[in-house]
Amino acid sequence: MTAQxxxxxxxxxxxxxxxxPDITPQDSFFDLGGxxxxxxxxxxxxxxxxxxxxxxxxxxxxxxxxxxxKHLSAA
Numbered sequence: 135m136t137a138q139x140x141x142x143x144x145x146x147x148x149x150x151x152x153x154x155p156d157i158t159p160q161d162s163f164f165d166l167g168g169x170x171x172x173x174x175x176x177x178x179x180x181x182x183x184x185x186x187x188x189x190x191x192x193x194x195x196x197x198x199x200x201x202x203x204k205h206l207s208a209a
Contacts, residue, residue, distance in 0.1 A: 135184075140203030147179055148199060159200035163193060180206075 135143075145157040152166050163173065173193040180188050186206055196202045 135207060137200075137203045137207040140206045141199050143184070144180075144199035144202055147176065147183075151176055151179070157199065159203070160198055163197040165197075168193075168197070 141159045145159060145161075148161070148163060148166070148168075149155055149157045151172055152163075152168060154166055157166070162168075163176070168176070173190055176193060177188050177190050180186055184206075186209070188202075188206070192202065192205065196205055
């Protein structure tokens with residue numbers, strides 16, 4: 135997947151988990167109300183849906199869909 139495709143998918147997942155309809159690639163997971171339990175759910179969902187291995191620490195390091203997409207597309 136390209137970084138843009140990852141961004142779209144991650145924005146949709148963030149929106150679903152956080153209950154916020156419009157997430158932009160620059161929105162921070164934690165600024166939108168994300169917390170450690172939701173970060174754990176986010177990682178499990180990314181791993182399950184895409185087979186990508188994302189450690190939970192990565193969400194803290196790169197909390198926006200844009201930054202996480204760049205990481206995932208480079209992997």
